[in-house]
Amino acid sequence: MAEKQIYRLQGLSCTNCAAKFEKNVRDLDTVEDVELNFAAAKLTVHGHPSLEQLEKAGAFDHIQVYPEKQPQKTIPFYRKKDNQLTAVSLLFVVIGYVFLFQFGDHHGLTLASFASAIVIGGFDLMKTGVQNLFRFRFDMKTLMTIAVIGAVLIGEWAEAAVVVFLFALSEALENASMAKARDSIHSLMEVAPNRATIKKDNQFVEMDVDEVNIGDIMVVKPGEKMAMDGEVVDGHSSVNEAAITGESQAVEKTEGQEVFAGSLNEDGALMVRVTKTSDDSTIARIIHLVEEAQTQKAPAQQLIDRFAKYYTPAILIIALVVIFVPPVLFQASWQEWIYNGLAVLVVGCPCALVISTPVAIVTAIGNAARNGVLIKGGAI
Structure with a gap:
């Protein structure tokens, strides 16, 4: 390998x-x-x-x-390009409705405003959706692209612009939700310091934890966190290990006892012989276990994943039935039932359903880990 x-x-x-x-x-x-x-x-x-x-x-x-x-x-929510484009798309939607009420839905300014909202907010959506359509890949972007193109073809520019904005908004909120959930895991990485004070030739040298070797002597002053796992060789202190073990009370540490990266030295200076590299420390293994736990899908998530696989093509078939059956068999209005079929595509988008369970599980596992509780995974 x-x-x-x-x-x-x-x-x-x-x-x-x-x-x-x-x-x-x-x-x-x-x-x-x-x-x-x-x-x-x-x-x-x-x-x-x-x-x-x-x-x-x-x-x-x-x-x-x-x-x-x-x-x-770390890019703030409001500074992300996609989110800024979504906001601009909303602005053109609002302007379009102002022109619509003043000049009507077929006026040039009205159409130009809604068209701008569609292009600005939905360019990436339409590009991916069209590519998927030609490759016969049916996902939520394909459904949205068909709905938007269909709405434009039947003259419903306002509806097309609103659909593009709502989809872009949902994407922005999903991104924010997943980012917040992942932050609950990444915050574990900040429990232990990135630098350690090492005693070398009777001098104290501060260095990155990646440069520290097993056997080096680490100096931990009162009020500092342990940067590495190790064994106390000199000193006596109370150490708060709540971030690692969940133990609420400080533990007395003397010569010969083990200490963990991320724990807080409270009142006495300690000399610690490093016993593990930063990648093999207790906190590093905890982070690894938590991340591995997230890959184990809960039964509900497995069901939703299987459901979504067949759900999207099913929605497309249902929309086609809604569009063709009433006009062909019952001489109903084509424009009315095309509109209804496009509505089915929009409301049938499964993105929120598919993302809901993973976000909940990731957030729960991450929050529990920060409070000293390790969850093996979402699977039972």
Whole structure:
């Protein structure tokens, strides 16, 4: 097996997009195997792909790839480009309705405003939806694209613009929900400091934990957190291990006793011999266990995933039945029933249903871990 590399991902909010991204990475010549943890936004690659290759594999959905140790850029909700485009789309929807009430629904200014809302808010949606349509891939973006194009063809520009805005808004809220859920896990990584004070040749040197070797002597002053797992070789102190063990009361530590990275040294200086690397520390193993727990799907999530696989094509078939049966068999109005069929496509979008269970499980596991409770997984 080739060398294992671990990356963190940003912009990963859709399970379908995650599957497509994983397939794109797997198809790279420099990759032997790949594992993608959607809940933790974590990519494990066996091989030697470049960062540019991975970025290109996720370019279809603007997925950003970072080495695991590299700090990720946190972009505020209001500064994200997609969210800004959604806000501009809403502005044009409002302007369009103002023109509609003043000049009517066929006036040039009205149509131009609604068309601007559709293009600005739905360009990525329509691009992906059309590509999926030609490849016979039916997902929520395909349904929305058909609904928007159909609404425009029958002259319902206002409805098309509103559908685009609502879908863009739902995408923004889903991204925010998943980001908040993942933050509950990433916050565990901040429990232990990234730097440690090491005694070398009777001098105290501060260095990154990745540079500390097993056997080095770490100096921990009162009020500081342990940066590494180790064994006390000198000193006496009370250590708060609540972040690691959940124990609410401080534990007395003397020579020969074990201490954990992330625990708080309360009142006395300690000299600690490092016994584990930063990647093998207790807190690192806890984070690994929590992330692995997120990959175990609860029965409800497994059911929803299976349901969604057949649900989307079923909605498309139902919409076609609604569109064709009344006009063909009962001489009803084509325009009225095309409109009704498009409405079925819009309300039948399963994205909120599919994302609801993973968000709840990821958030619960992460919050529990921060409070000292480890959950093996969502599966029973």
